Amino acid sequence: MTQVLLKGARLYGEGEKVDVLVVDGTIAEIGAVAAAEGTEVVEAGGQVLLPGFVDLHTHLREPGREDTETVDSGSAAAALGGYTAVFAMANTDPVADNAVVVEHVWRRGRETGLVDVHPVGAVTVGLKGERLAEMGTMAKSAAGVRLFSDDGHCVSDPLLMRRALEYSTALGVVVAQHAEEPRLTVGAQAHEGERAARLGYAGWPSSAEEAIVARDCVLARHAGARLHICHVSATGTVDVLDWAKGLGVDVSAEVTPHHLLLTDERLATYDPINKVNPPLRAEADVERMRRALASGVLDCVATDHAPHAVQDKDCEWDAARPGMLGLQTALSIVVETMVRPGLLDWRGVARIMSERPAEIAGLPDQGRPLAVGEPANLVLVDPEAEWTVRGAELASVSANTPYEGMRLPAVVSATLLRGRITSREGKIG
Ligand SMILES: NC(=O)N[C@@H](CC(=O)O)C(=O)O
Ligand SMILES: [Zn+2]
Numbered sequence: 001m002t003q004v005l006l007k008g009a010r011l012y013g014e015g016e017k018v019d020v021l022v023v024d025g026t027i028a029e030i031g032a033v034a035a036a037e038g039t040e041v042v043e044a045g046g047q048v049l050l051p052g053f054v055d056l057h058t059h060l061r062e063p064g065r066e067d068t069e070t071v072d073s074g075s076a077a078a079a080l081g082g083y084t085a086v087f088a089m090a091n092t093d094p095v096a097d098n099a100v101v102v103e104h105v106w107r108r109g110r111e112t113g114l115v116d117v118h119p120v121g122a123v124t125v126g127l128k129g130e131r132l133a134e135m136g137t138m139a140k141s142a143a144g145v146r147l148f149s150d151d152g153h154c155v156s157d158p159l160l161m162r163r164a165l166e167y168s169t170a171l172g173v174v175v176a177q178h179a180e181e182p183r184l185t186v187g188a189q190a191h192e193g194e195r196a197a198r199l200g201y202a203g204w205p206s207s208a209e210e211a212i213v214a215r216d217c218v219l220a221r222h223a224g225a226r227l228h229i230c231h232v233s234a235t236g237t238v239d240v241l242d243w244a245k246g247l248g249v250d251v252s253a254e255v256t257p258h259h260l261l262l263t264d265e266r267l268a269t270y271d272p273i274n275k276v277n278p279p280l281r282a283e284a285d286v287e288r289m290r291r292a293l294a295s296g297v298l299d300c301v302a303t304d305h306a307p308h309a310v311q312d313k314d315c316e317w318d319a320a321r322p323g324m325l326g327l328q329t330a331l332s333i334v335v336e337t338m339v340r341p342g343l344l345d346w347r348g349v350a351r352i353m354s355e356r357p358a359e360i361a362g363l364p365d366q367g368r369p370l371a372v373g374e375p376a377n378l379v380l381v382d383p384e385a386e387w388t389v390r391g392a393e394l395a396s397v398s399a400n401t402p403y404e405g406m407r408l409p410a411v412v413s414a415t416l417l418r419g420r421i422t423s424r425e426g427k428i429g
């Protein structure tokens, strides 16, 4: 029997301090609990207790680019960031478009044991957008794939997307779309607008995102399918989602921490650390992302944690790969952009970082209420503490954080996966 006692935590940051006793992976008691012999005690000191975070969008780079991230290093970053489950995107090498690769990633996650690693299956073979991958085989494999995405690429062929949505309904899984009409983003480098024009970047129009989201909502409606939209970045996309949800379309959407904080104002330095897909957009877009996340039109935050090697980032803009680290900074950015301005309370944080993503992916044991009998997937947050981001000190193999040197609010003090401490005071396990 393993026992952990969280002494003096505030559930969802509300009410009086309580003790939470965890026995064999389950919340056994909440109230005033004395520590029995052999119990590991975590002094919570009035800190905020939330259900462990769930990331629907992580790039772990294994197999193929272990020089930039591995299941081990990415799991460590996740545990330190307060996550108890992550979805590992399929754009690996080889691509996760078959049962062998998804089972490999799933098994590696289990071996590491710091966070539940759920492989995302590719929608199309080799992410080529030409023919459907064997979604059913991946869904029925040991990895039990629940989420399918060609992320990095858009499933732009409407017929293929329609078929994928139809299959997903039959299989009880979800297709997550990287919404980018490729005909509108040929050569695109930065959010299309006045700033890109002035700096001489080829423009990346918001309509490339909006058009695919609108099309896919229509397709999902006719297929009676669930649809998930990756990394929403544009104001117009929120309008489309609002419209579709109003019609009863079963669509959900995520926003990244960087699209809640950063704008294309950063591009003046030409530093590719700020290059990301979709691009950093305008102030008005950032404002809208925050409001839409608060109101629920955007369902959740997903990191799009995208590690890249130095040589793929520290080069000229056009040659650099898009993407930035996210797992260890996500909570702090959410606190900075949503909690501090009063747009979300801690219950809201639990909703967008744990409960909604768990629901969207259909994870029965994540995003659960903080209550007796529930699985102890938990994160303890110090809301008063601050920290300074140093890429070199993050657990990822890569260091491409856009927040280098920034002072951010809120620190993850402990993460528990089924009652086992996976991170504590910034250290693993
Ligand atoms: N977001 C990014 O800019 N890059 C992602 C791919 C993706 O999420 O589209 C990557 O795999 O590096
Ligand atoms: Zn993407």
Ligand SMILES: [Zn+2]
Residues within 6 Å of the ligand: 057, 059, 089, 151, 152, 304, 306
């Ligand atoms: Zn991605």
